[in-house]
Amino acid sequence: MTRCGIVRTFIADARRELIVSSGWRNVEATAIKDARALHEHFKALGETGDYGLERCGEIRELVEEIEELKVREDAIILAHNYQRPEIFEVADFVGDSLELARRGRDAEESTIVLCGVHFMAETAKILSPEKRVLIPDEKAGCSLAESADADELVARRDELRRVYPDLKVVSYVNTTAAVKAVTDVCCTSSNALEVVERVDSRNILFVPDENLAAWVARNTDKNIIAWNGNCYVHHQIRPEEIRKVREAIPDVRVVVHPECREDVLAEADAVLSTSGMIRYARETDATEFLIVTECGLSDRLLLEVPEKRFYKACQLCKYMKMITLEGTRDALVTGQDEILLSPEICDAARGALERMIELS
Numbered sequence: 575m576t577r578c579g580i581v582r583t584f585i586a587d588a589r590r591e592l593i594v595s596s597g598w599r600n601v602e603a604t605a606i607k608d609a610r611a612l613h614e615h616f617k618a619l620g621e622t623g624d625y626g627l628e629r630c631g632e633i634r635e636l637v638e639e640i641e642e643l644k645v646r647e648d649a650i651i652l653a654h655n656y657q658r659p660e661i662f663e664v665a666d667f668v669g670d671s672l673e674l675a676r677r678g679r680d681a682e683e684s685t686i687v688l689c690g691v692h693f694m695a696e697t698a699k700i701l702s703p704e705k706r707v708l709i710p711d712e713k714a715g716c717s718l719a720e721s722a723d724a725d726e727l728v729a730r731r732d733e734l735r736r737v738y739p740d741l742k743v744v745s746y747v748n749t750t751a752a753v754k755a756v757t758d759v760c761c762t763s764s765n766a767l768e769v770v771e772r773v774d775s776r777n778i779l780f781v782p783d784e785n786l787a788a789w790v791a792r793n794t795d796k797n798i799i800a801w802n803g804n805c806y807v808h809h810q811i812r813p814e815e816i817r818k819v820r821e822a823i824p825d826v827r828v829v830v831h832p833e834c835r836e837d838v839l840a841e842a843d844a845v846l847s848t849s850g851m852i853r854y855a856r857e858t859d860a861t862e863f864l865i866v867t868e869c870g871l872s873d874r875l876l877l878e879v880p881e882k883r884f885y886k887a888c889q890l891c892k893y894m895k896m897i898t899l900e901g902t903r904d905a906l907v908t909g910q911d912e913i914l915l916s917p918e919i920c921d922a923a924r925g926a927l928e929r930m931i932e933l934s
Contacts, residue, residue: 606641607663609634616659618876625659633660636899640664643906649708650683651902652698654690655848656870656894659877661689664902668874670849671697671747672762672934675927678702687905688913689897693719696751699913700923710901712911714893716748718833721803722782724752731756731779734799738777741799744770745781745926748805751915753781755922758929763832764847765934766790770798772933785809789832789839807868807889808833815887816841819864826885827860831867838866855879870894 607615609631616625625633641664644651652674653665662668667677671694678686678698685706688695693716695709727743735741745757746766754760761769767790770778778796780787782803791798811834819826820841829851830842839845844854848871855863855875862883865872869888876884904910 606637607634612663615877618880619659619873620876633663633899636660636903637663640899640903640906643903647685647906648683649685649687649906650681651687651689652677652681654694654870654894655852655874656868656891657689657897658870658895658899659873660899661897661902662874662877664899665689670762670764670847672764672847672930673849674698675701675747675762676931678707679931681705685906687902689902690714691716691719691891691893693748693750695913696915697747697754697927699915700751700754700920701927703915703917703920703924706909707913708905708909709911709913710898710905711896714896716805716893718746718748718783718803718805719750719753722749722753722801724750724756727753727781727801728756730801734777734779738797740775741777741779742773742775743779743781744773746783746786747927747930749782751919751923754926755919757781757923757926759933760926760930761934762847762930764849765930766832767793769930769933770794770796783833785835786832788836789845805833807891809835810889811835811838811866811887813837813841816864816866819885819887823862823864823885825860826862826864827858828864829854829866834866842866851875852878855882855884868894 609627612630612633613627650666651664653661653668655670675697679701686698687708688698691714695707699707731743742758745753745760747760747762759769766786770790776796779799781801784800784804787798787800808831816828828841828843830839830845832845846854856879864885864887866887868891869886872884872886
């Protein structure tokens with residue numbers, strides 16, 4: 575490495591340590607690992623065929639290059655819990671949708687690289703319109719976000735308000751910027767119930783996840799009217815898969831994401847968001863867990879809590895896995911794919927997101 579490169583890497587590592595000491599980062603900051611250290615690190619996943627020494631050598635080179643680019647471009651990388659394990663090696667912060675929204679809003683860097691899906695990058699842009707927000711692959715969409723159209727939502731809202739004049743629209747953060755712009759308040763899986771309880775309305779149109787809406791409805795006395803949409807990843811999971819694991823491992827703790835179907839939630843010991851799952855796994859005395867959500871969360875737990883055992887009843891999100899180290903590097907080199915939103919959409923949507931943050 576050149577002397578300049580060494581200096582840049584040192585600065586990047588120092589910035590990581592600062593982020594951790596401030597309590598902003600959810601994963602341990604470390605110096606860039608060499609290929610053998612990465613290979614040993616990824617062995618915890620039990621899938622070393624994907625992380626052989628040759629691939630780990632490529633990852634090491636990409637990590638070094640990205641760290642230098644972050645300094646040059648004054649960039650911060652925010653990554654969702656469902657990302658590929660190698661993405662965590664360059665992320666300055668890893669978290670769930672609510673945590674990413676807060677961290678993006680508070681970021682001092684002029685460029686945000688959002689390693690997640692498109693609506694997450696839009697959320698970062700809405701909360702920080704003066705910043706450049708990049709997503710490594712603009713095709714990384716979300717089937718749930720695509721299930722709600724802004725014009726259809728306005729029509730449904732106006733129709734329902736003839737019956738329920740006090741009706742408020744609560745939109746899951748897994749929605750487009752246009753939908754957020756016609757929403758009263760947003761929520762995430764970690765604060766959905768809290769937001770609904772604190773909204774000044776008896777009647778709620780909950781958009782777009784029908785499964786999360788059903789879970790909220792079972793835990794509140796408010797009238798929850800659900801949109802017809804779901805996350806294809808969580809909706810595919812079946813209770814039979816969980817029962818098979820329980821039969822084999824009777825003491826396993828089953829932790830389920832609230833985007834799952836009701837018959838799957840009925841099998842859970844705990845229903846939690848991804849951030850809640852991480853806290854639960856770290857803090858409870860149990861040592862064996864079945865993690866029922868997208869597989870990336872299980873990977874993170876396997877890497878970060880090696881003293882416990884984590885089993886998977888999960889599906890891969892094809893959109894989350896579109897994000898790669900190569901794409902992250904290219905985004906910093908070329909400025910692709912930048913999130914561009916009109917000031918009108920940003921202003922309208924920002925209110926719903928800021929109300930969410932205020933209420934949670």
